[in-house]
Amino acid sequence: MRRLILAVVGLALLAGIVWAFLPRPVEVEVADVAPRTLQVAVAEEGEARIREVFTISATIGGKLRRIDLHAGDPVLAHKTVVAVIGPAAPALLDSRARGVAEATRSAAKSAVDLARAQVAQSEAALEFMTSEADRSAALFARSAISQRVLDTAILEQKTAQAALDSAKANLAVRQRELESAEAVLGTGDPFCAETTCIDIIAPVSGRVLRVLSESEQVVQPGTPIMEIGNPGNLEIAVDLLSRDAVRVRKGAEAQITGWGGAPIAARVERIEPSARTKVSALGIDEQRVRVILTLHGDPNDWQLLGHGFRVIAQINLWKGDDVQSIPVGALFRDGSDWATYTVQDGRARLQVITLGERNESFAQVLSGVTVGDQVILHPSDLVADGVAVNLSSDR
Template sequence: MRRLIIVVAALSVLGLIIWAFLPRPVTVELATISPQTIEVSVEEEGEARIREVYTLSATIAGKLTRIGLHAGDQVVAQETVVASIGPAAPAFLDSRSRAVAEATMAAAGSAVDLARAQVVQAEATLDFMTSEANRARALFEKSAISERTLSNAVLEQKTAQATLDSARANLAVRERQKDSADAALLTGAANGPDACCLNLIAPVSGRVLRVLTEDEQVVQVGTPILEIGNLGNLEVVVDLLSRDAVRVQPSAKAEITGWGGPPIAAQVERIDPVATPKISALGIDERRVEVFLTLTGDPSEWQQLGHGFRVIARIALWRAEGVLAIPVGALFRDGPYWATYVVRDGRAQLETIDLGERNESYAQVLAGLQAGDQVILHPSDLISDGIGVAPLAH
């Protein structure tokens, strides 16, 4: 009896040792292959901006009055005065320039005096020639002189009249030259009671985006003053890699997120046909293509979205419904092929498969699997072809 107990105990220990070293099924997480709706999209940072931004510039050189508008103020087309430009005060003269100007003014004054003397001389000559012509007419009527003598007297009278007219015109020119010389010495303020101003009117209705020149100052022609735009005419511009841009189709659906508000529906309006070289943050030379999106959602949902705001754009590249799909977590590379582990009769079997489109969650299965097959998600190093597996209990 004692020997029997020892034998039974030894067999039990041996059985436990054998059981301990027997291979156990590996616990795995499974997923079932089934038809899914797969949408492939590209996501990239973009910028919201107004399609037409109007920059108002100074059309004349002069003194710009202080701008009373601020960013965000509403303006009405052809009504709101956004800026006024008046004449600027003349520049101060240095001692040499002032001496030259004073000499020019003195010379202009002398020229006026000379012109006036010439007018007086011409008037006296005309009076004399007029009396001579009248006397010649009286003598000619009495047949005391010849007709030729009368004609000479009339000619000298007309010549004297023309000389007077020329002297008066010369006097007017000299007086204007004197006024010009006097104006060169003026250094007072330009904004007197008779100073004129040019008002700049808003060309479109919208809001002031930026005031570029706010303080009162002297500006030159073409100086930017402020920017105006209509926030209701927003678009989104996204820089895509050229390899992604070639897959984007006009009118493709898109979604705008990452701007601080709810997602906004959008649509591809056009794709720039030219790629621009850009250096990425990692120092990689990339080719980027601008893609323009039109916002198609409810405008009340993006009232707070403004010009120059950063956004995230997700653009649909491909979409199909009811396609056989496998979770990307079940995929791995087996040489040049995609592969997965399929569970059949409690064992893992290695299967190579052909894939089509895929996104971050699912991949389209073209060949190698059937609907209803169970595949192992995230297979570890413990999984190999033919090993026993057991589903993870949830």
């Protein structure tokens, strides 16, 4: 009897040891291969910008008055004066140039005095010749002198009149030369410059976006002064990788998020035909293509969105209904192929599959599994082909 008990205990101990070393089923989480609506989109940072931005520049060189407008102020086309430019102060003269200018002014003053003396002389000569002509006319009327003597007196009178006119013209020239010499020395009227100011008028209606030159200063022709645009006419510019841009189609739907407000519906308006090289944060050269989006819906939804704001644009590349799809979490690489573990009769089975389109959550399955198959999500290192599994469903 004692031997029988010992035998039973030994068999039980052996059975316990065998049971302890038997492989247990691996706990796994599974999901179904099922038809779903699958949408593929590309997301990238973009920039909101006013479609037409006008840069107001100085039309002439001169002294720009201080700008009273500020960013956000409204302007009206062809009415609002956005800037005023007057003549700049003349260049400073060194001692040598000033000496030359003062000598020129003195010479001009002397020339004016001489011209005035010549005018006085011509006036006296004209007065004498006039009296002579009148006397000759009286004598000719009494037949005291010949016609030739009378004609000579009239000729001399006209010559004296022409000499007076010439002297007066010469005086005017000398006076202008004096004014020019005084202008070089800066002795002219400083207030006459106010009448020569140029007003720069807003070319379009909108709001001031930026004032580039606010303080009073001397500017050259073409100097940017301010930027004007219509905040209600916004577009979104997104730089996509060239491999993503080739899949974007004109008119594709998009969604604008990440700007601080509710999502905004948008649509692809234009895809630029050329790419530009941009360096990524990792220092990698990337070929980027600019895609322009237009906003749709109620403008009140994006009235707080401004020029230069950062946004996230999600552009739809592909959409399919009733697409046989598998969760992305069930996929892994098997060499150069995609594979997944299906559950058959309580065991994991390795299955090579062919994929089509995919997004962050699901992928389109072209072959390898069928609708209704259960696949293992996020398989661990314990899962292998033929391993027993214990299911916990996540559908």
